[in-house]
Amino acid sequence: MNGKLITFEGCEGVGKSTQLRLLKEYLERTGQSAVFTREPGGTPIAEEIRSMLLYKNFEISPVVEAYLFATARADHVNRVILPALEQGKLVVCDRYLDSSLAYQGVARGLGIDTVLAYNRYAVQTCMPDYTVFLKMDPLHSWRKQKGKTVEGDRMEQEDAAFHSAVYRGFLELEQRYPERYLTIVPQEDKLATHAAIVGALVAKRVIG
Numbered sequence: 081m082n083g084k085l086i087t088f089e090g091c092e093g094v095g096k097s098t099q100l101r102l103l104k105e106y107l108e109r110t111g112q113s114a115v116f117t118r119e120p121g122g123t124p125i126a127e128e129i130r131s132m133l134l135y136k137n138f139e140i141s142p143v144v145e146a147y148l149f150a151t152a153r154a155d156h157v158n159r160v161i162l163p164a165l166e167q168g169k170l171v172v173c174d175r176y177l178d179s180s181l182a183y184q185g186v187a188r189g190l191g192i193d194t195v196l197a198y199n200r201y202a203v204q205t206c207m208p209d210y211t212v213f214l215k216m217d218p219l220h221s222w223r224k225q226k227g228k229t230v231e232g233d234r235m236e237q238e239d240a241a242f243h244s245a246v247y248r249g250f251l252e253l254e255q256r257y258p259e260r261y262l263t264i265v266p267q268e269d270k271l272a273t274h275a276a277i278v279g280a281l282v283a284k285r286v287i288g
């Protein structure tokens with residue numbers, strides 16, 4: 081497997097989607113190819129699970145929630161991520177395993193190791209090579225949620241304590257995986273943040 085898997089992680093409202101778009105434009109401009117994908121989602125089954133998880137009014141227990149994210153991930157890895165990596169491609173994924181570890185493991189209280197165990201078969205050998213972590217406390221996020229439904233999805237409706245716990249989860253993962261975490265503190269100037277992300281990925285020789 082000589083492709084590379086780069087994941088983008090962080091709390092809600094830190095500008096992750098904007099940064100993914102800017103990176104995609106940068107790679108297109110400079111003639112570099114990459115597969116951009118997202119979680120939960122990326123395949124028809126996983127998109128269906130995404131809508132169950134985020135937009136339906138089911139009462140979902142933390143364990144079931146964690147398994148549903150892992151199930152969506154298993155399909156996504158099998159059909160999209162693993163084949164692309166085997167073909168030597170660069171894969172950039174909007175959220176991945178670490179979102180499960182932070183949201184379900186820490187914020188829902190299941191424990192990082194438990195959720196990691198649920199995900200072992202789902203991720204197979206596809207651990208991220210690098211994780212771009214947009215490090216900003218969601219309570220200090222200046223960006224208003226835009227372009228989302230008025231009430232927000234199931235996760236966005238959670239309270240401040242939940243989102244703080246998610247942030248603490250990512251801080252724990254940053255400590256646990258220092259070799260793959262590329263921590264970027266978002267600036268108000270989104271192009272400055274973009275330059276920092278490109279710089280970090282160039283330094284690791286993931287992109288040129």
Ligand code: TYD
Binds near residue numbers: 092120176177179
């Ligand atoms: P999305 O609209 O993609 O959120 P964002 O724009 O913030 O990335 O919705 C994904 C939501 O699902 C987000 O709140 C994070 C959450 N999530 C988990 O709880 N566990 C997971 O494993 C993944 C991939 C996402």
